Amino acid sequence: MRRFAALGLCLAATGALSGEVNGYADSRSAFTRARVGGLLPADDVAEATELVEANVQVKQRFLTRAFAYGDVSLLTQIAGTYRGLDADGNEVALANHDVAAYHPLVSLNELYLSGEARSWLNLVAGKKRVTWGPGFAYNPTDLLNPAKDPTDPNFQRAGAYMARVELTSETLALTLLGSPAVLEQTSGVPYQFVTYPAWDKKDDQAHYQLAARAYALVANADVNLMAFYGNRYRDAFEKKFRFGATFSRYFFTDYEVHFEGLFQSGSTRAAVTHACVEDARAALACGFAGTPFVSQPLLDDATILPRVLVGARTQFSDEAMLSVEYLYQADGYTAAQFQDLVSAFDGLSQVAALGVPVSRIPGASLLAGGPSADGVPQKFSFEPSRRHYLFASYQKPKIRDDFTVGLVWVENLEDLSGLVTPSVTWAAEEWLSLSLSAFVPFAGPKSLAATAPSTGKAVSEYSMLPMAYRGLFEVRVFY
Amino acid sequence: MERRFLVAAVVAALAPVLPAAAAEPTPEQILAKYDAVMGPRTFEAHSSMTAHREDGSERTYVMRLLKSENDKFRVWFDEPAAVKGQEMLRSGENMWVYLPNLKRATRVANRDSFQGGDFNNADVLRVNYSADYTGKLAPTDVPDTYLLDLKAKTTNTAYDSIKLWVKKADFQPVKGQYFGSSGQMIRSAEFSDYRELDKGYVRPAKVLMKNELVKARYSTMDLSELKLAVDAPPQRFTQADLGR
Structure with missing residues (x-):
């Protein structure tokens, strides 16, 4: 009888519900010219790729002020045409092979329950993208989400699993959240949080991030103060306190100015041991002695090493928008450290050419980067390694009504290498947009670049990318 | 003495009808009446904005609007699918747009275009002219109207000056001309379809905004429904509430 009552209640509730559904289907056809023979291996860079994404967003309201929300993308990719070098150093076509980055993927961008226990008290549980910083291209205070793509900040939709409590008044908000790290997942679907399972015990620690945020609307400015406490959450910091602050306000009517800063002691950035990469003999000596080629020397350093972004944005009378941002990160590589990095990659490419597994080199895994982003595959992955960067973005809409041209410029201000991304978007219908874009990394002047010891070639940050350029044609249908 | 008494008696006799002829409302009173018509203190409405292009x-664009007090405004976009989930908020001098793709709120300016049409954000979300403009009466060329010549009090407003024609009878707006800092007319508006949208509340349900810089372009804003007595809790007008 109880079961029937419960069933009846469920049916009654279902009848009372009215979900909102929307989303898009997206096709991205790309041609990437692999930088064969560069410092970073390009064997797994497919020159021709086709990515199809089906996205659905569902919002189901229930009770008075509660809802369930899901934003899920199913992605499948076709990739082919790989290039590499033969034994004589000539560029040749490689056989098609399996590359994990091109596997089908379910991206649970967001999936959460939200409810108002009181008008001033909001509760959230699930996966949600929460961003407190006003940075447009990059958010130094975002310790929770997969990194966004500075050439298309709208592109990354994925968030983090969390439980969040938020208290709000008209001009204040106080947020407390806890986020467990996803430690095991398959095809984008997580199945192990916080601690590693017994059959894959990488460590015995709990991996999590706690955060508190106070927001205030002060003198027509958005001000956020944040405190984080985390343990091995997306990086190697253990029991780590970090603090953040942001500011955003309009000045002189039309100019939005913002600041976003993260303040932490130490850094998880990997640094190459200089003594191991001076020459081949030094490398061999380190290898025999078991001295790590790469370590994290600032992991427990007490020095405060801030990451700060300042920027401004305006819309002109013709509705064109210009955004300019500057990023400073105190733990970025100096020119000497970057030279060591280049020497290490050069050495790794030599070792790999000899058939020695790179994984056998002590500390080499640190150069492979951080944990993979558990979100939608990105057009461009930005992991700033130096200290000073400039981002500029210009968009001019309404050209012949439906065309928007854009240009995004990412510039390393130390070696003056960068990436330029021109694009044209045609909103052909209210439900259809087509865009054509290019990603062109460029080298800085030789005088500011590092040198690859084996070849004597100048290497700057963006000339290290395993692609020479990429063209992308995207069709998006909204429903 | 008798003559003075006679004049006083005539004035006293005419007193009930004199104010209508003599007590011309001040520009401030006309502006307050206009604000009461176009931006009642609290309301919820459904509206559509159509941008006609070159x-x-x-x-x-189909949207739901919620207003509270004089300076709090929320907009939820329902159509087209490409903008569904977008929201806007005005609180005092501040405006934000919430973009579902970005999953967060970003500040926008009064003068920024409203969804790429010919209205700007302030035209829709900042309809309290008494707070933003000082006015004086000017000679009108439209019968039975007052012409208000409005000057911006600060640089935060959408326009530097406005010419606004309102009906003498009920202070309903008839048309407007909107000027930039150079003195050039950048927009002009025509108000029509005067309707009782809620009990005893009449306002123009249609506003046509012409782009005077690109003559082939114009936008219309149509109110399909409006309710005055609605619940508009303060939490709906906070940045934290965007996206919920």
């Missing part, structure tokens, strides 16, 4: 095509 090539003759059009784009329509």
Whole structure:
């Protein structure tokens, strides 16, 4: 009888519900010219790729002020045409092979329950993208989400699993959240949080991030103060306190100015041991002695090493928008450290050419980067390694009504290498947009670049990318 | 003495009808009446904005509006699918747009275009002219109207000056001309379809905004429904509430 009552209640509730559904289907056809023979291996860079994404967003309201929300993308990719070098150093076509980055993927961008226990008290549980910083291209205070793509900040939709409590008044908000790290997942679907399972015990620690945020609307400015406490959450910091602050306000009517800063002691950035990469003999000596080629020397350093972004944005009378941002990160590589990095990659490419597994080199895994982003595959992955960067973005809409041209410029201000991304978007219908874009990394002047010891070639940050350029044609249908 | 008494008696006799002829409302009173018509203190409405473009095509945006007090405004976009989930908020001098793709709120300016049409954000979300403009009466060329010549009090407003024609009878707006800092007319508006949208509340349900810089372009804002007595809790007008 109880079961029937419960069933009846469920049916009654279902009848009372009215979900909102929307989303898009997206096709991205790309041609990437692999930088064969560069410092970073390009064997797994497919020159021709086709990515199809089906996205659905569902919002189901229930009770008075509660809802369930899901934003899920199913992605499948076709990739082919790989290039590499033969034994004589000539560029040749490689056989098609399996590359994990091109596997089908379910991206649970967001999936959460939200409810108002009181008008001033909001509760959230699930996966949600929460961003407190006003940075447009990059958010130094975002310790929770997969990194966004500075050439298309709208592109990354994925968030983090969390439980969040938020208290709000008209001009204040106080947020407390806890986020467990996803430690095991398959095809984008997580199945192990916080601690590693017994059959894959990488460590015995709990991996999590706690955060508190106070927001205030002060003198027509958005001000956020944040405190984080985390343990091995997306990086190697253990029991780590970090603090953040942001500011955003309009000045002189039309100019939005913002600041976003993260303040932490130490850094998880990997640094190459200089003594191991001076020459081949030094490398061999380190290898025999078991001295790590790469370590994290600032992991427990007490020095405060801030990451700060300042920027401004305006819309002109013709509705064109210009955004300019500057990023400073105190733990970025100096020119000497970057030279060591280049020497290490050069050495790794030599070792790999000899058939020695790179994984056998002590500390080499640190150069492979951080944990993979558990979100939608990105057009461009930005992991700033130096200290000073400039981002500029210009968009001019309404050209012949439906065309928007854009240009995004990412510039390393130390070696003056960068990436330029021109694009044209045609909103052909209210439900259809087509865009054509290019990603062109460029080298800085030789005088500011590092040198690859084996070849004597100048290497700057963006000339290290395993692609020479990429063209992308995207069709998006909204429903 | 008798003559003075006679004049006083005539004035006293005419007193009930004199104020209508003599007590011309001040510009401030007219502006307050206009604000009461176009931006009642609290309301919820459903509206659509259609942008007519140079090539003759059009784009329509469907939205829900919620206003509270004089300076709090929320907009939820329902159509088209490409903007569904977008929201806007005004609180005092501040405006934000919430973009579902970005999953967060970003500040926008009063003068920024409203969804790429010919209205700007302040035209829709900042309808309290008494707070933003000082006015004086000017000679009108439209019968039975007052012409208000409005000057911006600060640089935060959408326009530097406005010419606004309102009906003498009920202070309903008839048309407007909107000027930039150079003195050039950048927009002009025509108000029509005067309707009782809620009990005893009449206002123009249609506003046509012409782009005076690109003559082929114009936008219309149509109110399909409006309710005055609605619940508009303060939490709906906070940045934290965007996206919920």
